[in-house]
Amino acid sequence: KVTASMGVVQCHQLDADRPHAVVEDVMSAADLALYRCKRTGRAGYRFYEHLMRVDLQSEKSMxxxxxxxxxxxxxxxxxxxxxxxxxxxxxxxxxxxxxxxxxxxxxxxxxxxxxxxxxxxxxxxxxxxxxxxxxxxxxxxxxxxxxxxxxxxxxxxxxxxxxxxxxxxxxxxxxxxxxxxxxxxxxxxxxxxxxxxxxxxxxxxxxxxxxxxxxxxxxxxxxxxxxxxxxxxxxxxxxxxxxxxxxxxxxxxxxxxxxxxxxxxxxxxxxxxxxxxxxxxxxxxxxxxxxxxxxxxxxxxxxxxxxxx
The missing domain is CATH 3.20.20.450 (EAL domain)
Structure with missing residues (x-):
């Protein structure tokens, strides 16, 4: 059985001051949402939230x-x-x-x-x-x-x-x-x-x-x-x-x-x-x-x- 996990990001959630890096930011945010989806059960999807980046930074610091x-x-x-x-x-x-x-x-x-x-x-x-x-x-x-x-x-x-x-x-x-x-x-x-x-x-x-x-x-x-x-x-x-x-x-x-x-x-x-x-x-x-x-x-x-x- 093959399942899929997906991270979803909406462009308005990203930093408008970085138009030159929009693809990079979209992929980074989507990857964070995908990571959270896998951590919470897989086979589904999660929308990106800014708190995900904060949590990841906190985890890396710890x-x-x-x-x-x-x-x-x-x-x-x-x-x-x-x-x-x-x-x-x-x-x-x-x-x-x-x-x-x-x-x-x-x-x-x-x-x-x-x-x-x-x-x-x-x-x-x-x-x-x-x-x-x-x-x-x-x-x-x-x-x-x-x-x-x-x-x-x-x-x-x-x-x-x-x-x-x-x-x-x-x-x-x-x-x-x-x-x-x-x-x-x-x-x-x-x-x-x-x-x-x-x-x-x-x-x-x-x-x-x-x-x-x-x-x-x-x-x-x-x-x-x-x-x-x-x-x-x-x-x-x-x-x-x-x-x-x-x-x-x-x-x-x-x-x-x-x-x-x-x-x-x-x-x-x-x-x-x-x-x-x-x-x-x-x-x-x-x-x-x-x-x-x-x-x-x-x-x-x-x-x-x-x-x-």
Whole structure:
């Protein structure tokens, strides 16, 4: 099936002071509209708007700043502790990437998609993995039983670059494999099923745990559990947050807990913020909890101090 995407520009939208460059301006504006059409679904058309050029300039500026931040090692990892639901003992932490600027922190939801589009994501993921391995070395001295979880972009699984990222670090991964947990969303696993399965098995052979993040938010959670070597499911925090006021959300949490028990998987509840939510999670026999009720994300040094208190 062949489809077409089109960008449309009307001449009155362009700069009347540049009659000598009207063809160039028309093509440039139409190209921007075409780019926006492809970004929002393809197989259609979009009219040019001046805001598109402003957005593109802003994105290019952010891409440049992100490149500089990565080179200057200005990105950070914060860690949100993960607790055993019964004993309330810290059993690990989830690594969350942060980008501090003079104006404040820029959300990963904003700069990670930009990094994927620009190709910077390969360097960012390599940096994250190196940081995680460094921290695992520190933990192994006193807390070798703790597990640090992290995300890798779908980019590597869908663009055949997974081995390129992992191969140079294999000796270190082998050394601390059981202290690592890779978290994946369904978006990662959707495009190259066989390739993803092979990659995950190679990691599990090294002792790395595999978690299915945002469980319940996609369309194929159950089928993925039957195909992929998953050790843990993490119930998306949107269900935890609304389960007291939304019967459907509560049913999803209950079903996830039961699925975990039936399949012998660890079940994690994200975003636990109140005692009422904790009571429900405990009643359902969920294994792990994390959220603001217990601890907010923090620098690694603060996490180590929390462990020693």
């Amino acid at each position: 891409e440049h700043e992100l490149t500089l931040a990565l080179k200057a090692n200005k990105l950070l990892l914060h860690f949100q502790p993960v607790f055993d639901a019964k004993s309330k003992r810290i059993i690990g932490a989830e690594a969350l990437i942060r980008w501090p600027t003079d104006e404040g922190f820029i959300s990963p939801a904003q700069f990670i998609p930009l990094a994927e589009r620009s190709g910077l994501i390969a360097d960012i993921d390599l940096w994250v993995l190196q940081q995680i391995l460094d921290h695992c070395d520190q933990l192994s001295r006193k807390h070798s039983d703790l597990v640090l979880s992290f995300n890798l972009s779908a980019h590597h699984f869908n663009k055949h670059t997974f081995t390129d990222i992992i191969q140079p670090l294999l000796p270190r991964i082998k050394r601390v494999g059981p202290q690592l947990a890779l978290e994946l969303t369904e978006r990662v696993m959707f495009e190259r099923t066989e390739g993803v399965i092979a990659s995950l098995h190679s990691l599990r052979h090294l002792g790395v745990h595999i978690s299915l993040d945002d469980f319940g938010t996609g369309f194929s959670s159950l089928s993925y559990l039957t195909q992929f070597p998953i050790d843990k499911i993490k119930i998306d925090q949107s269900f935890i947050k609304t389960m007291h006021s939304n019967t459907t959300a509560r049913a999803v949490v209950q079903a996830a807990a039961q699925i975990g028990k039936t399949l012998g998987l660890v079940v994690n509840a994200e975003g636990v913020e109140t005692e009422e939510q904790l009571a429900v999670v405990s009643q359902l026999g969920i294994d792990e909890v994390q959220g603001f009720l217990f601890a907010r994300p923090m620098p690694f040094d603060a996490f180590l101090k929390l462990l020693d208190d």
